[in-house]
Amino acid sequence: MTPPGTGATTLQHEPSGRTDPDAVDATLAASGDAHAFERLYRGHLNRVASLVRRMMGDDDADDVIQDVFVRAWQKLGTFRGEAAFGTWLHRLAVNVILGRRETVGIRRKRHVEGDAVLALVPGRRATPEISMDFETAVERLPDGARQVFVLHDVEGYRHEEIARMLGLATGTSKSQLHRARMALRQHLER
Amino acid sequence: MSDLWTDRLSEYLDGELPDDERTELEMHLRHCVSCGAVLADLKRIVARAQGLEDRGPERDLWPAIAARIGAAPRREVRRWSFSLPQLAAAGIALMALSGGAAWLLHPAAMLPLASRPLAPVSAPQPTGQPLDGLRQGDSQAVLAVARQPRGSAAGYDAAVADLERVLEAGRGRLDTTTVRVIERNLATIDRALAQAQRAVAADSANLYLNSHLAETMRQKLELLRQAAALVSSVS
Known part of the structure; x- marks a missing residue:
């Protein structure tokens, strides 16, 4: 096993003065400790997996999740502990996802512009299982609208950041978000 | 519209x-x-x-990731836990060990004892303190420990503090039952330690009390070592 980095992480201290366990594990993992990295993997898996699934759909999700963690292992030496490990990993995950975006997007030919976005989301009346329905509706949005919606409304990124990440104009990010929301509204209304 | x-x-x-x-x-x-x-x-x-909730993948992806990063397959981690009878037995045994049998053992060389000067071995013993089983060699050993410089106390405190830090950092890897057992046993030992320290402060020449204090301190160190080893074994 090749140690992934220099292990130069600065340990994070929580407000209580205790050391952040993630930062400790990141330091250990950066020095080649795969068990520490597995703890990080298990601690952050659900969030990364959900991000991947929402951004890309189910089809390639497992492959991309693996890619995210393999990339994280390779890049651990660049984690300086200036932000929480989860924040660092999340940003890295977005980059990996976006790197896969074009390939997957071209293959699926799911980029749809304009009002056609609305027709792609099948409607259903709200049910007690609305949460899963909503999740499904998000996954069925066309790629562009879905990525902006997930990054903005689910993950909390600002339009300026999204535009930079996706290579869009800020106005395009805003209009994609509105389209996505309106599509989801139709879905919930019917 | x-x-x-x-x-x-x-x-x-x-x-x-x-x-x-x-x-x-x-x-x-x-x-x-x-x-x-x-x-x-x-x-x-x-x-x-x-409000969307996160959920993981349907299958465990770690083996594939581990293979890609060149990590050895993870061995099956043994989660340490004890049955209730075992817990009870452990607690009783611990308290018994911290009691009158302590003087039968050789005190650890690093352990400090009372801060006040010790009286000679031949000093009168309080009534009811069974020293019959304490051999002359043991008495000398206890006195030797008792006369160690105070620096040993700092060494003991540092060792305890280090082990407590290891335990604290790794407690999340132990199951809750094991953590409860360790905490309960540590609390028992700490109570015994406090009692022994008060007793020695009142009668620093008492060989039994000194050896009991030394043994209780050794037990605390040993329990912390075992707990730290448990943490290491599951990490």
């Missing part, structure tokens, strides 16, 4: 409209029921998006 302002509702909701447009839209919303309904729905959509 849709008008000039409908497409601006998301920007309004996100607080991204310029002030003049926001004012104008708010005036429009006072009489446009349709836009008001859309805005309410958009709020629901955003709230729902923020």
Whole structure:
């Protein structure tokens, strides 16, 4: 096993003065400790997996999740502990996802512009299982609208950041978000 | 259903409209029921998006990731736990060990004892203190420990502190039952330690009390070592 980095992480201290366990594990993992990295993997898996699934759909999700963690292992030496490990990993995950975006997007030919976005989301009346329905509706949005919606409304990124990440104009990010929301509204209304 | 302002509702909701447009839209919303309904729905959509729950993949991806990063397959981790009878037995045994049998053992060389000067071995012993089983060699050993410099206390405290830090950092890897057992046993030992220290402070020449204090301190160190080893074994 090749140690992934220099292990130069600065340990994070929580407000209580205790050391952040993630930062400790990141330091250990950066020095080649795969068990520490597995703890990080298990601690952050659900969030990364959900991000991947929402951004890309189910089809390639497992492959991309693996890619995210393999990339994280390779890049651990660049984690300086200036932000929480989860924040660092999340940003890295977005980059990996976006790197896969074009390939997957071209293959699926799911980029749809304009009002056609609305027709792609099948409607259903709200049910007690609305949460899963909503999740499904998000996954069925066309790629562009879905990525902006997930990054903005689910993950909390600002339009300026999204535009930079996706290579869009800020106005395009805003209009994609509105389209996505309106599509989801139709879905919930019917 | 849709008008000039409908497409601006998301920007309004996100607080991204310029002030003049926001004012104008708010005036429009006072009489446009349709836009008001859309805005309410958009709020629901955003709230729902923020409330989505995360879930992991359906299969464990770690083996594939471990293979890709060159990590050895993870051995099966043994989760340490004890049955209730075992817990009870452990607690009783611990208390018994911290009691009268302590003087039968050789005290650890690093352990400090009373801070006050010790009386000679031949000093009168308090009644009821069974020293019959304490051999002369043991008595000398206890005195030797008792006369160690105070620096040993610092070494003991540092060792205890180090082990406590290891235990604290790794407690999340132990199951809750094991953690409870360790905490309970540590509390028992700490109570015994406090009693022994008070007793030695009152009668520093008492060989039994000194050896009991030394043994109790050794037990605490040993328990912490075992707990730290447990943490290491599951990490």
